[in-house]
Amino acid sequence: MRKSFSVFSPARRTMHHLIAAGLLAFSGLASAQQVLRVSAIPDEAPTELQRKFKPLGALLEKKLGMKVEFIPVTDYAASVEGLISKKLDMVWFGGFTFVQAKVRSKDQVIPLVQREEDEKFKSVFITTDKSITRLEDLKGKTFTFGSESSTSGHLMPRSYLLAAKINPDTDMKRIAFSGAHDATVAAVSGGKVDAGALNISVWEKLLAQGKVDTKLVHVFYTTPGYFDYNWSVRADMPADLRKKITDAFLNLDPANPQDKEILDLQRATRFIPTKADNYKAIEAAAHNAGLLK
Template identity: 70%
Template sequence: MTSFSALRALKSTFGAALAAGLLLTSTQALAHATPGVLRVSAIPDEAPTELQRKFKPLGQYLAKATGLKVEFTPVTDYAASVEGLVTNKLDMVWFGGFTFVQANVRSKGKVVPLVQRDIDEKFQSVFITSSPDIKTLADLKGKTLSFGSESSTSGHLMPRSYMLAAKVNADTDLARVAYSGAHDATVAAVAGGKVDAGALNISVWQKLVDAKKVDPAAVRVFHTTPTYFDYNWTVRSDMSPALKKKIAAAFLALDLNKPADKEILDLQKAAKFIPTKADNYKSIEGAARAAGLLK
């Protein structure tokens, strides 16, 4: 069984892994700021090719809005996205709520969440299964379950928290816990019979259903969590106020009634972007501290 204590170990080994250069795919290329370039990345909650596809029109839009060359650099895991921003190897990152909290704590408040999608102020996770025996969270006892990444808000931290609220301890009540690394990989694990159930981001689940990449008659949602704040675009606090203002204004100006903007918003699964602030993520920070992930 994978213990939740492994997450605490992850924190202690974080620096060593980074020092070994295992986390950023292009560490040397990102080592110093490049004039005229906005260096962007995102937590790898989906396949790298999908992240690149989703970001391409947004990157082109931001380049026009800021007058900068926008470079998207994929990272190998969630920890790398945090490290990239707090060590000035990146300028802007698409974080989940938990990775924002990690970056905010590690940098001692030197990162700023600028905007989030309208859906991110009331985000949810879903639990899925292909087993007819699983109808509630209580039915997970004795079964196998896959979360996404260990640092995922919607694919691990919040689902685990809501399981505990339902008196289901993933470490002691389940037969086995696995970590798929990404939301789409969690769906594949459930659909392939590798685990009895999985927890993931509701937006990715709906996208896979809409694209007919999963059959909801074979793999079904049996529990949807309450809402919480989640994803946001975060920048370094030492970014020039003028550039921060341009970036935020560009996101807030996106309009579904404009075809080019609609393409961007559809790929981001958003109707619009709205301002956000660090205080919105206090409940996620509290959940992480209660789990022993932050001290």
């Protein structure tokens, strides 16, 4: 009986298997890149996030030549986990959630672009109580932040409170977390708390939409500027795809009606490049406030 044999030597068989495995992996990578999975921290109502993203998603599909899917997440932590566990490809982070993702992933997250407004972003403190005119007046009062992982709704307002020698956990009667900026306005307006803090962009949007009774609610303190939001991706995203995404944002032209709609919905004058170093102050503030583990 003749023995069967392979026409390939052991070395060639090994090479053949490696090539086959490589092609399989490549095809898996290619199919994975047929859809760009995008999300955002849920700092506003889910329906509002979807509305804001729709024309941006259509533009990205056109520029990238691939399907772009917006995947809402339940909370801020889920946006961080989604990116570093490779369930998401790109996320709209606040400064603090970007820092969390950067630390959790051991620097495997890259911020691509930010709005020009995010170079000097601010938070506002609001109240219905006319006796509250400065941060020190919050002692003994009830107060709400936004989400615990929010930069402009928690981390930076807490930092400025601490700088004013007010520890929210011990000096206030009660603190709460509304979960989102628009919910903070509703809590203060509805008398559930004496005061609250939120990001200035959402505050100004609600004012423009006539959704705030300014005879009832007013701003009594505005923070100094700090770096905040950005669009981030994983470091393992192909460089050419990263460049296409970055260019799509940087080339948005307010003189173009379609681009202007996107910029207006994103509450942006224009997008500019950003880098991880811009968020060092946020990281330091998070450490100082005991919020970064």
